[in-house]
Amino acid sequence: MERLKSLAYISPFHCQSCSCRFSASRWGYSYSNQVLDRREHLRIPVRLFLSFSGGKIRGEGTVLDISMGGCVIESQASVHVDDIFYLQIVLENEQAPLEVAAMVRSVSSRGIAFKFLRSAQENQRLLAFVQSKTETWGTHSSV
Numbered sequence: 001m002e003r004l005k006s007l008a009y010i011s012p013f014h015c016q017s018c019s020c021r022f023s024a025s026r027w028g029y030s031y032s033n034q035v036l037d038r039r040e041h042l043r044i045p046v047r048l049f050l051s052f053s054g055g056k057i058r059g060e061g062t063v064l065d066i067s068m069g070g071c072v073i074e075s076q077a078s079v080h081v082d083d084i085f086y087l088q089i090v091l092e093n094e095q096a097p098l099e100v101a102a103m104v105r106s107v108s109s110r111g112i113a114f115k116f117l118r119s120a121q122e123n124q125r126l127l128a129f130v131q132s133k134t135e136t137w138g139t140h141s142s143v
Contacts, residue, residue, distance in 0.1 A: 041067035044133040050097075052077075054085035061112075063089055068130050070102065070115040079104050079112055087114065091129055098125050 048063040050073060061075025071089075079085070083104045088097035100123060102114035116126075 041069040042134060043067045043072075044130060046133065048089055048091065050087055050089045052085040052087045052102075054083055057083070057085075064111055066130060066133070068116075068127070070105065070113065072111045072113050074111045077112075079107060081106060084117070085114070091125070098123075098129070100126060 043065040051060040059077025061073045101117040106113040
C-alpha cells in the first residue's frame with residue numbers, strides 16, 4: 001500500500017513524540033538518489049556515563065548517542081546481539097540514574113547499539129531528557 005501511495009507522492013511519517021503514524025503529500029519535493037537513513041528516531045550526540053548488568057555480565061561505558069528508541073555506547077565489555085541488559089544512565093550529577101531495560105542490536109567498531117525494550121513515551125524521564133536535548137541540538141545544528 002505504501003508503494004502505491006508513493007506513486008501519488010504520499011509519504012508515511014512517524015511522530016517521535018506521540019508515536020502516531022500518518023501520511024502526507026510531498027508534491028514538489030525533489031528526492032536525492034542517495035541511500036536513505038531508515039532510522040526511526042533522531043539520534044542526539046551525548047557523552048553520558050552508564051553502567052549495565054545482565055546475567056553474569058557487568059560493565060560500564062559512555063553513551064555516545066541517545067534517541068527515544070535506544071542508544072550507542074562505548075565499552076570494553078564483551079556482549080552479544082540479543083543479550084538483554086539493565087542500563088543505568090547518569091543524566092546529571094545530582095539526579096538518580098535513569099534505569100532502562102535494553103537489548104543489544106549490534107556490536108561494531110563504532111560501539112554497542114542498544115534498543116530500549118520500552119518506548120520513551122513509557123519512561124517520562126527519558127522522554128523529557130531526549131526532548132530537551134532534541135530542542136537544544138536542533139537549534140545548534142541548523143547550518
